[in-house]
Amino acid sequence: EPEVTQTPSHQVTQMGQEVILRCVPISNHLYFYWYRQILGQKVEFLVSFYNNEISEKSEIFDDQFSVERPDGSNFTLKIRSTKLEDSAMYFCASTREANEQFFGPGTRLTVL
Amino acid sequence: RKEVEQDPGPFNVPEGATVAFNCTYSNSASQSFFWYRQDCRKEPKLLMSVYSSGNEDGRFTAQLNRASQYISLLIRDSKLSDSATYLCVVNYGQNFVFGPGTRLSVLP
Numbered sequence: 237e238p239e240v241t242q243t244p245s246h247q248v249t250q251m252g253q254e255v256i257l258r259c260v261p262i263s264n265h266l267y268f269y270w271y272r273q274i275l276g277q278k279v280e281f282l283v284s285f286y287n288n289e290i291s292e293k294s295e296i297f298d299d300q301f302s303v304e305r306p307d308g309s310n311f312t313l314k315i316r317s318t319k320l321e322d323s324a325m326y327f328c329a330s331t332r333e334a335n336e337q338f339f340g341p342g343t344r345l346t347v348l
Numbered sequence: 349r350k351e352v353e354q355d356p357g358p359f360n361v362p363e364g365a366t367v368a369f370n371c372t373y374s375n376s377a378s379q380s381f382f383w384y385r386q387d388c389r390k391e392p393k394l395l396m397s398v399y400s401s402g403n404e405d406g407r408f409t410a411q412l413n414r415a416s417q418y419i420s421l422l423i424r425d426s427k428l429s430d431s432a433t434y435l436c437v438v439n440y441g442q443n444f445v446f447g448p449g450t451r452l453s454v455l456p
Contacts, residue, residue: 269444278449279392279435284442292442327391335380337444339391 238262240340242328248346249318257313257343259328268311269329269337270303272296279327285311318347351375352438352447360453365426369450371419371436380439381412383421385432386449392435395421426454 241260249255261268270282283293283303302314325344329337351374361367381398398410398419409422431454436447
């Protein structure tokens with residue numbers, strides 16, 4: 237069964253450093269998403285991406301964040317200058333028709 | 349404002365019990381509705397979509413009441429493996445809003 241994959245599973249970084257989180261969505265899916273979940277809190281929408289552009293973003297997704305689909309398979313989330321409060325689990329998801337989403341296993345980001 | 353509310357629980361029930369969760373949403377423009385389950389420190393996994401006519405998948409039944417803006421999930425004959433957090437998700441265009449989840453513990 238096809239699945240969404242994410243790398244790395246755990247990323248530790250120093251405050252102020254840039255990080256890139258990587259996702260490979262399911263191959264025939266057209267819509268891609270990033271979410272974050274701070275430990276013990278709810279899943280929060282960050283951004284959706286369709287047809288090579290951002291279709292919607294939340295107020296969390298400020299200028300420090302960017303997304304890219306550099307080739308036909310990868311979908312990345314970049315945080316330019318990490319803050320302590322960026323520590324969270326980051327989930328990538330994809331869907332074929334903007335409905336039932338399939339999530340990757342997540343990347344745990346720890347900012348020191 | 350787009351909000352999704354759930355009773356956080358925990359719901360502690362014995363094996364074999366029937367348990368029901370409710371979820372309310374604030375924005376009547378919402379389009380699609382889903383239930384996901386999330387195990388501790390894992391990704392959300394789709395349990396079922398929720399249709400206006402209601403739908404059933406084995407021991408799980410989902411209902412949608414658009415007039416009152418709530419969604420329900422009923423689990424019959426609960427199993428130990430049903431222990432998880434159940435997330436209500438509401439879709440507005442390309443934005444999917446998650447509720448905080450209801451924690452279920454099924455006890456032997």
